[in-house]
Structures are given as structure tokens and as C-alpha cells.
Amino acid sequence: MTFYIVITVISIVSFAADMILRYMEKIRSFGMEERLHNIKGKTIPIEDFIPHNITMLTIYGSAFGIFGIVMKLLGLHPFVSFPMSVMFGCIVNFTVMHFIKPFFVGISGDELDEKTDIGGMEAVCTERIGGDDYGRIELVYKGKKYDFDAVSANDTDIEKNDPVYVLYREDGLCFVEKQSEITDIINEKE
Numbered sequence: 001m002t003f004y005i006v007i008t009v010i011s012i013v014s015f016a017a018d019m020i021l022r023y024m025e026k027i028r029s030f031g032m033e034e035r036l037h038n039i040k041g042k043t044i045p046i047e048d049f050i051p052h053n054i055t056m057l058t059i060y061g062s063a064f065g066i067f068g069i070v071m072k073l074l075g076l077h078p079f080v081s082f083p084m085s086v087m088f089g090c091i092v093n094f095t096v097m098h099f100i101k102p103f104f105v106g107i108s109g110d111e112l113d114e115k116t117d118i119g120g121m122e123a124v125c126t127e128r129i130g131g132d133d134y135g136r137i138e139l140v141y142k143g144k145k146y147d148f149d150a151v152s153a154n155d156t157d158i159e160k161n162d163p164v165y166v167l168y169r170e171d172g173l174c175f176v177e178k179q180s181e182i183t184d185i186i187n188e189k190e
Contacts, residue, residue, distance in 0.1 A: 001072045004085070008065030015058035048097040049090040056093060063092035116141070119168045123176065125150070129158040137164060137174060150174040154181060 051057040067088040071081035121139055129135035129152050137150040152158055153167050153175040164176040 001069065004065045004068035004072060006065075007061050008069065011058045011061030011065060015055070015062060018055050018058065049094045051093055052097070056096065059096055060089040060093050064089035118166050118174070121166045122179070123148075123150075123164050123166055123174075125158045125160055125162045125164055125176075128160050129176070131155040131157050134173070137166070137176060139166065148172065148174045150176045153177050156181065 051060045064085045068081055068085040071084060076084075118139065118141070121141070123137040123139035125135060126138045126147065127136035129137075129150055131152055132155065134149050134151045135158070136147055138145055138147050140146075148169070149172065150164075150166075151173060154177060156178065158164060158176065158178055163179040165179055165182060167175045167177055169175070
């Protein structure tokens with residue numbers, strides 16, 4: 001029981017501090033939003049069941065701890081309550097990523113949503129994009145950083161930290177082109 005209480009208290013306090021710093025004090029540079037992993041599911045978005053960043057880890061920890069306390073109060077054996085708490089935390093994480101976060105993003109208006117046209121925007125490759133594979137890019141929209149899965153529109157390799165242009169976005173996947181490819185074409189025409 002003590003284990004679940006400690007996890008719950010630490011997670012709730014961390015989440016509250018994150019929200020106060022992020023939304024009341026407008027401090028966004030303390031690293032809570034940095035990605036923890038680069039896991040990608042091919043057909044099932046398995047990465048959405050696992051916390052993406054420290055903020056989501058605090059939500060996961062809160063759900064895990066609260067569910068564990070409830071299971072302990074119901075008298076379930078730890079061999080049953082622990083795995084159920086882990087699964088409940090994963091389900092809460094998936095729910096937040098797919099239902100709650102998009103809802104609040106749509107309300108604020110300053111956030112980048114699915115309807116926003118990002119074609120022509122500059123971004124930076126954060127995970128290598130192979131010519132026949134996909135990686136990740138990061139772009140800044142109204143002062144906030146956003147990560148997207150991306151593929152090379154020309155099937156060329158794009159290395160980490162290379163500047164790119166977003167050509168278009170379809171189903172959350174960005175099709176990008178290296179800035180150097182565009183400038184090379186312009187220089188050839190001159």
C-alpha cells in the first residue's frame with residue numbers, strides 16, 4: 001500500500017508543478033516535454049500506451065498508483081493488483097493521448113491541429129529519415145515545438161539536424177524535403 005501511495009503522491013505533485021510552470025508561469029524550457037522514447041508501431045500505435053514524456057509519465061504514475069490503492073483496498077493479491085495497475089496506467093495514457101489531449105488542443109486555438117496546413121513550413125529532422133523509411137521532425141508553430149513522423153518525399157536520406165521543408169501532411173505523417181535539395185535546384189536554374 002505504501003508503494004502505491006508514494007507513487008501517487010510524487011506523480012500528482014510533479015504533474016501539478018508541471019502544469020503551474022507551463023500554463024501559469026509560461027515556463028516551457030525545463031524539459032518535461034522532451035521525448036523519452038522513439039518507439040513506433042506499424043499498425044497499432046503501441047507508443048501511445050507508453051508515456052511519451054515526463055508529463056505523461058506523471059499521469060501514468062498517478063493512474064497506476066490510484067488504481068493500485070483501490071485494488072489493495074479491495075484485498076487483491078499483489079500478483080494480481082500490480083499487473084492490473086500497469087495495464088490501467090497504459091489505458092489512461094492512451095486515452096489522454098487520443099481523446100483528452102486533442103480535445104484541449106482544439107479548444108485553445110493556439111495549438112497545431114490536424115486541420116492546420118503546415119505545408120511550406122521549416123522544420124528540423126530529429127531522427128534520421130531513410131530514403132525508404134520514416135523518421136521524426138520537429139517544427140515550431142506559434143512558439144511551441146511539435147514532433148511528427150516524417151518521410152522523405154524524394155526518397156533521399158535526411159540526416160539528424162538537417163533543415164527540411166514540410167511539403168504536406170497526411171494522416172499525421174509529414175512528407176518533407178531537405179532544404180539543400182531545393183536550393184540546389186534553384187542554383188541549377190540560375
